[in-house]
Amino acid sequence: MSGIAKTPEPPYYAVIFASQRTNGDRGYGKMADKMVELASQQQGFLGIESARDEELGITVSYWDSLDAIKNWKEHAAHQVAQERGKAEWYKNFSLRVCKVERHKFFEM
Amino acid sequence: MSGIAKTPEPPYYAVIFASQRTNGDRGYGKMADKMVELASQQQGFLGIESARDEELGITVSYWDSLDAIKNWKEHAAHQVAQERGKAEWYKNFSLRVCKVERHKFFEM
Numbered sequence: 001m002s003g004i005a006k007t008p009e010p011p012y013y014a015v016i017f018a019s020q021r022t023n024g025d026r027g028y029g030k031m032a033d034k035m036v037e038l039a040s041q042q043q044g045f046l047g048i049e050s051a052r053d054e055e056l057g058i059t060v061s062y063w064d065s066l067d068a069i070k071n072w073k074e075h076a077a078h079q080v081a082q083e084r085g086k087a088e089w090y091k092n093f094s095l096r097v098c099k100v101e102r103h104k105f106f107e108m
Numbered sequence: 109m110s111g112i113a114k115t116p117e118p119p120y121y122a123v124i125f126a127s128q129r130t131n132g133d134r135g136y137g138k139m140a141d142k143m144v145e146l147a148s149q150q151q152g153f154l155g156i157e158s159a160r161d162e163e164l165g166i167t168v169s170y171w172d173s174l175d176a177i178k179n180w181k182e183h184a185a186h187q188v189a190q191e192r193g194k195a196e197w198y199k200n201f202s203l204r205v206c207k208v209e210r211h212k213f214f215e216m
Contacts, residue, residue: 003164004126004202014124014206016168018112018157022216049126051159051166056111058159058166060124092215094112098122098206107200108130 005047005062010100012046013063018056019085019093028089035081042075044068062100069097113155113170118208120154121171126164127193127201136197143189150183152176170208177205 021028039045039061046062063069072078085093129136147153147169154170171177180186193201 003128004200010204014122014204016122016124016208018159018168020111049164049166051126051161051164053159053161056157056159058157058168060126060166060168086214086216090214090216092112092213094211094213096118096122096208096211098208100124100204100206103202103204105200105202106194106198108194108198 003049004105005049005060007046007062007100007103008064010102012100013066013069014098014100015061015063015069016096016098017059017061017093019059020056020091021052022089022091026088027084031081031084035078038075038077039072042068042072044071066097111157112213113157113168115154115170115208115211116172118210120208121174121177122206122208123169123171123177124204124206125167125169125201127167128164128199130197130199134196135192139189139192143186146183146185147180150176150180152179174205 036048039048044064045068046064048059048061050059051057144156147156152172153176154172156167156169158167159165
């Protein structure tokens with residue numbers, strides 16, 4: 001789904017979402033794909049990076065403003081996904097909103 | 109190795125490291141474990157989260173100041189690992205330094 005996000009020059013914002021899943025898929029994979037697609041259509045979206053192994057999943061989305069993050073948080077379809085996440089899919093999660101102050105890319 | 113990092117109240121700093129690996133281990137796993145252990149002994153270290161799948165690895169480390177990040181970047185053993193990373197282990201990577209402005213935890 002994702003590689004390394006090609007974001008513009010800082011400053012911009014990052015939302016770091018780390019989660020530990022409950023067992024079984026129960027519609028999670030499909031919803032996750034749908035949310036990535038929907039997020040990427042939102043105003044102010046700059047990119048997304050995601051990795052998951054047995055212990056933890058980390059998804060970082062990048063945005064051009066705090067308003068864009070707020071609008072995505074309050075998006076109706078995303079609200080539904082958030083509720084199902086709490087009820088069914090996640091054992092634990094953390095959500096951090098950050099200002100990216102500098103970045104560096106390395107390509108071989 | 110890691111679950112969700114229990115960080116103190118914001119503000120604090122995050123370093124988001126996303127990477128795509130070359131094929132084969134070639135000492136990577138051992139060095140990665142060693143670097144996590146060493147990082148966690150540094151002054152100002154607050155926690156670390158890490159996930160890797162076939163496409164991407166994401167490691168986020170948390171620190172109490174930009175000075176702590178700078179000291180870790182310049183740590184001699186970490187410098188050696190960084191050079192081997194560029195030469196052998198990574199196809200691409202990105203490094204972002206961020207100020208965490210707010211966070212939220214959910215535990216079932």
